[in-house]
Amino acid sequence: QVQLQESGPGLVRPSETLSLTCAVSGYSISSGYYWGWVRQPPGKGLEWIGSIFRSGGVYYMPSLKSRVTISVDTSNNQFSLELNSVTAADTAVYYCARRDYDNNFDIWGRGTLVTVSS
Amino acid sequence: QSALTQPRSVSGSPGQSVTISCTGTSLDVGGYNYVSWYQHHPGKAPKLIIYNVIKRPSGVPDRFSGSKSGNTASLTISGLQAEDEADYHCSSYATSYTLLFGGGTTLTVL
Numbered sequence: 001q002v003q004l005q006e007s008g009p010g011l012v013r014p015s016e017t018l019s020l021t022c023a024v025s026g027y028s029i030s031s032g033y034y035w036g037w038v039r040q041p042p043g044k045g046l047e048w049i050g051s052i053f054r055s056g057g058v059y060y061m062p063s064l065k066s067r068v069t070i071s072v073d074t075s076n077n078q079f080s081l082e083l084n085s086v087t088a089a090d091t092a093v094y095y096c097a098r099r100d101y102d103n104n105f106d107i108w109g110r111g112t113l114v115t116v117s118s
Numbered sequence: 119q120s121a122l123t124q125p126r127s128v129s130g131s132p133g134q135s136v137t138i139s140c141t142g143t144s145l146d147v148g149g150y151n152y153v154s155w156y157q158h159h160p161g162k163a164p165k166l167i168i169y170n171v172i173k174r175p176s177g178v179p180d181r182f183s184g185s186k187s188g189n190t191a192s193l194t195i196s197g198l199q200a201e202d203e204a205d206y207h208c209s210s211y212a213t214s215y216t217l218l219f220g221g222g223t224t225l226t227v228l
Contacts, residue, residue, distance in 0.1 A: 044222075045222035048209075048219060103152040103209075104169040108163035110162070
């Protein structure tokens, strides 16, 4: 059974960098699929942030591209998100998820709330 | 790239059918058969219920069905049940490996 679990600080100060990690169990990242991040600001819909392939090919939402870095650590079977220069608008529940080759997120983590506040 | 457009809320009584629309453009919904629907109960992980416009993952009841016409995709839930009350999000591929989501629709079972 494939499971994903997000971890990281729940509070980040404005202008600093948001860093989250997604630990994957039950499946080896190096075996395939894309691995991505999706967020949901309070009261709003889901927003795709970006996805990374096992070999490192990475794709970002254009509006976030200048601030986002997604990386993969196959040795520890996890992938990470960094979002810099955060503002209150980046406050959201952040989900990590597995994206299949038909562009569906078929397995999700439970999500972690990140609040940007001083 | 703008988010896909969904109604903020829909409602129906048990046993009835409801349809949720998801409107995009020819660059996303209308251009690809990569529309997905997710059921999201608050506090839980979203669940994939429809993929490739019309397909259902194993274990998803056939009360859930998807369709598409032009730039608008639709999710229909027939035989509404209390446990169907949730938020529903559509998603579409939108060129260069990017994805768009809709704003989400809250389904209330009366």
